[in-house]
Amino acid sequence: MNPATLDPTLGASEVQIGITTRDLCLWYAKFQALHNINVDIKKGIITSLIGPSGCGKTTLLRCFNRVNERYGNVTTQGEIKLLGKNIYDPDVSLIELRKSVGMVFQRPNPLPLSVYENVVFGLRIHDEKGLKKSELDDAVEKALTEVGLWSDLKDRLDAKAITLQLEQQQKLCIARLLPLKPEIVLMDEPCSALDVNGTRAIEELMFKLKGRYTIVIVTHNMAQARRCSDECIFMLLGQLIEHSRTAEMFVTPKFPKTAEYIEGRYG
Amino acid sequence: MPMNAPASNPADLFTETAFTRKKRRTEMLAQGLFGTMTLAMVIPLALILGYLAYKAAPLLSWDFLTTNPTHGMRKGGIWSALLGTIYLVVLSLCISAPIGVLAAVYLNEYAKDNWFNRIVNLAVVNLAGVPSIVHALFGLGAFVLFARLDRSILAASLTLAIMTLPVIIASTKEALASVPVSFREACWNVGATRWQTIQAIVLPNSISGILTGVILQVSRTAGETAPIMFTGAVFYRNIPEGNLFAYGIKDQCMALSMHLYTVTTQVTNAPEALPYAIAVTLLGTVLLINATAIVFRVWLRTRKKW
Numbered sequence: 001m002n003p004a005t006l007d008p009t010l011g012a013s014e015v016q017i018g019i020t021t022r023d024l025c026l027w028y029a030k031f032q033a034l035h036n037i038n039v040d041i042k043k044g045i046i047t048s049l050i051g052p053s054g055c056g057k058t059t060l061l062r063c064f065n066r067v068n069e070r071y072g073n074v075t076t077q078g079e080i081k082l083l084g085k086n087i088y089d090p091d092v093s094l095i096e097l098r099k100s101v102g103m104v105f106q107r108p109n110p111l112p113l114s115v116y117e118n119v120v121f122g123l124r125i126h127d128e129k130g131l132k133k134s135e136l137d138d139a140v141e142k143a144l145t146e147v148g149l150w151s152d153l154k155d156r157l158d159a160k161a162i163t164l165q166l167e168q169q170q171k172l173c174i175a176r177l178l179p180l181k182p183e184i185v186l187m188d189e190p191c192s193a194l195d196v197n198g199t200r201a202i203e204e205l206m207f208k209l210k211g212r213y214t215i216v217i218v219t220h221n222m223a224q225a226r227r228c229s230d231e232c233i234f235m236l237l238g239q240l241i242e243h244s245r246t247a248e249m250f251v252t253p254k255f256p257k258t259a260e261y262i263e264g265r266y267g
Numbered sequence: 268m269p270m271n272a273p274a275s276n277p278a279d280l281f282t283e284t285a286f287t288r289k290k291r292r293t294e295m296l297a298q299g300l301f302g303t304m305t306l307a308m309v310i311p312l313a314l315i316l317g318y319l320a321y322k323a324a325p326l327l328s329w330d331f332l333t334t335n336p337t338h339g340m341r342k343g344g345i346w347s348a349l350l351g352t353i354y355l356v357v358l359s360l361c362i363s364a365p366i367g368v369l370a371a372v373y374l375n376e377y378a379k380d381n382w383f384n385r386i387v388n389l390a391v392v393n394l395a396g397v398p399s400i401v402h403a404l405f406g407l408g409a410f411v412l413f414a415r416l417d418r419s420i421l422a423a424s425l426t427l428a429i430m431t432l433p434v435i436i437a438s439t440k441e442a443l444a445s446v447p448v449s450f451r452e453a454c455w456n457v458g459a460t461r462w463q464t465i466q467a468i469v470l471p472n473s474i475s476g477i478l479t480g481v482i483l484q485v486s487r488t489a490g491e492t493a494p495i496m497f498t499g500a501v502f503y504r505n506i507p508e509g510n511l512f513a514y515g516i517k518d519q520c521m522a523l524s525m526h527l528y529t530v531t532t533q534v535t536n537a538p539e540a541l542p543y544a545i546a547v548t549l550l551g552t553v554l555l556i557n558a559t560a561i562v563f564r565v566w567l568r569t570r571k572k573w
Contacts, residue, residue, distance in 0.1 A: 084277030093283040095290060100281060128286045 017084075018043035018184060018214035019064055024078035026059060026068065033059045035238045036078070041231070043083070046206055046215045048229035048246070050222065052261065056238040057218045061186050064216070065101035066094060083183060099126060102177030104187040108169035110161035110176075115153055118161045118172055119143050122180045143175040147205055167198030174205060185209065187217040191224065203228045222262060226250050234258045319550070323543035331544060335505050336526075340534045345545055347506045350513060351520030352552055354420050355495060356488045358516065359427035364481050366428075367435030374436070375443040376465055394433035402430040403494040411498055421516045423499025430494055431484040438480025442473040474567055482560045486553045492524045500525045502533075523549040 019041040026034040033056050041047045049057040062068045063080060066087060080087050087097055099122070111118050119140045123131060140157065144150040149171050153159070161172055170190060177185060187206075191199040206215055206228055219225050225232055225246065232246040234257075242249060242258045253259040283291070330344060337343035374391075378384040406426025416422040446469050454464040470477075492500075500522045506513035514520050527545045530537050 083280055085280040087281065091283065092281045093287045093291070095287050096283065097281040126286075 016043040017041070018082070019216070020079075020081040020084075021060075021063075022079040022081075024060075024063065024080060025076070026056075026063065027075040029073045033238050034063075037240050039233060039240055039243055041214065041216060041233075043214050044211050045230040046210050046217060046228060047231045047233060048225040049216065049218045049233050049235060050220075050225050050261075051235035051241075053220075055235040057235055058188055059238075060235070061103075061188055061216060061218050064184065064186055065098050065103060067098070067103065099180050100182050101184045101186065102180065102182040104170070104173055104177070104185065104190045106189045107193050108166055108173050110164070110169045110172050112160070112162055114158045115144075115161050115164070115172060116140055116157040119175050119179065121176060126180065139179045143178040144172075146178055146208070147171040147175040148201065149175060165198075167194050167201055170194060170198065170202060171205065174202075174209075182213060184214045184216065187215065189218050189220060192220065199224070222250075234261065236261070316550075319543055319547050323540055323547040326538065326540040326544040327547065332548065334508055336503065340503070340526075340530055340541075341537050345523065345526060345548060346508050347504050347513075348521040348523045348526035348545070349548060349552065350506065350511070351420070351500065351504075352489055352523040352549070353556075354514050354516075354520060355424055355427060355499075355522055356485055356552075356556060358420065358424035359431065359488050360481065360485065362424060363428035363431045363435055363484070367432050368439050368477060368481075371436045371439035371443060372465060372470075375440045376461060376469065391433045391436050395437055397430075399430055399491050400493045402426055403497050405429065406494060407497040417517070418497070418499050418501075418519050419517045420499050420514055420520050423495040423520075423522075424516075426494045426498045427488045427491065430491065431488055434487075435480055435484055438483070439473075439477045442476025442480060443469060445476060446472045475564060478560055478564045482557050485556045485560070489549060489553045489556075490524050492522075492528050495522055496525060502529055523552065 017040045019039070021037050021039050024034055024037040025032065037060060049061060051057050059068065063076065064082065064087075068074045068076065076088075082097075082101065085092070111121060113121065120136045123136065123139055141150060141154075144153060149168060152168065153164075161169065164172065170193070174185070174190075191202050194202065203224065206217070209215065210230075217225075217229065229246045232242075232244065232249045233240060234242045234249065234253075234255075236257055242253065242255050244254065249258065250262060253262060332344055332349060333346050334344035335347050336345060374384065374388065378387075403426060406422060406429065410416045410422040410425045411418055414422075416425070450468050450472070451464055454468055459467070499519055501519045502521075502525075504519060504521050523545055527542055527549065530545060531542045
């Protein structure tokens with residue numbers, strides 16, 4: 001059964017938009033990596049970004065929390081709206097923005113701290129009033145339960161996070177985002193370092209999280225895009241070629257380029 | 268219905284709260300502090316250099332560099348000291364750089380992690396912390412007296428080499444260790460020997476760091492007075508002016524660092540600009556030798572392979 005049919009928001013009369021871009025262009029020095037991207041990513045569903053290497057998927061993903069700016073020589077032009085708010089407005093605080101827009105990376109990047117400290121890291125750095133131990137404990141239990149790590153790790157919360165298995169590390173990286181109650185979770189090939197079981201676990205986790213979070217996932221894995229996303233965006237050479245429901249794109253792609261890419265992958 | 272209900276007004280999303288504002292102020296404070304500390308390092312450096320150059324200006328000339336001191340150091344130039352320093356630095360580096368770099372390659376690339384090598388590593392680290400006067404006494408005993416080199420450029424250079432050796436080993440090891448292990452694994456897995464791996468991948472990728480470590484020792488060698496005082500440097504020596512080969516390695520020599528020391532402490536009525544001019548020359552010499560090393564580094568890089 002296609003996950004899209006399970007999604008309650010898709011059939012709703014008014015579809016809320018999570019991420020909107022208008023004429024988004026981006027240059028690395030003189031190289032233009034994104035050409036006039038116009039996209040409306042719906043709220044509460046999983047949208048996958050597919051396309052060959054170097055097509056700008058990751059670059060586009062990194063625009064959504066303005067993390068591109070950390071690297072020198074990047075020029076961005078155009079408009080990006082998250083939940084209706086232009087994130088280039090002068091009153092946008094990068095701290096607040098990135099708190100609301102979490103990111104999961106290709107290689108699991110748990111902090112070199114204990115499991116417990118990893119989960120509460122975000123809470124601690126955004127903690128104004130001094131959270132009580134019990135509140136932190138609750139947050140850890142809740143986040144780890146949500147990502148399915150609680151039963152495995154509840155007796156090992158003091159273990160160094162980098163000693164966990166890769167799959168557990170990646171789940172922990174997701175758990176690290178949850179206590180901050182992000183609006184949007186960006187995932188940059190979150191399963192490419194994982195084996196089949198790890199991939200399945202992360203995908204199941206994504207299904208659990210969707211609805212509450214808007215999830216955008218970059219993937220090289222066609223099967224994964226097909227399995228777990230509601231909508232799919234195909235990019236090529238910095239341009240957005242096609243954006244449609246995953247079920248449609250994989251059965252009746254609108255553009256020959258999309259078809260070639262999808263079919264090529266299947267051989 | 269999504270749990271995170273959209274904010275009633277999108278315009279308020281991601282905007283600064285009082286707490287964020289506080290964090291931003293702290294951030295600015297921290298950045299300001301670190302920036303100030305960087306300035307606190309740069310400004311004195313600029314001031315020292317400027318002050319030195321200003322004070323030395325009356326004496327600095329080509330003649331100053333190429334004539335021997337006369338009139339009990341009060342007149343004339345610093346030729347014999349300048350040449351002496353160049354001899355000491357170049358000779359000591361010619362001894363310590365190859366030994367140090369090759370030993371570091373062994374320790375980092377070949378040596379297994381056993382008790383013997385751990386002791387060697389520990390010894391290297393500890394040797395690097397030995398005060399230079401102790402090296403001087405060792406040099407006096409080992410090279411001047413035991414090896415019967417007498418007080419000579421050779422004995423002084425050997426002493427300086429012993430002094431810089433552990434530091435060169437430590438910095439080279441650091442540079443080698445910064446080459447990712449995955450590079451080495453890639454080599455081993457096409458059947459490369461360790462030496463082929465070192466030659467093709469490890470050295471080319473760490474040569475900058477290695478040379479930087481060696482270059483730093485140039486200034487240390489040129490600046491040290493204690494190790495050469497007992498082993499080869501003298502108060503005064505007259506050598507043929509303008510002859511780059513005026514010293515033999517068994518000769519005693521003058522050196523800029525020691526000359527600066529004697530002029531400021533032993534010579535009365537020396538011109539005020541003299542110590543400053545010596546200091547500028549010392550700095551200039553170090554910079555010149557460093558520049559040569561940097562040119563060498565660039566040349567290595569342009570040869571594609573390295």
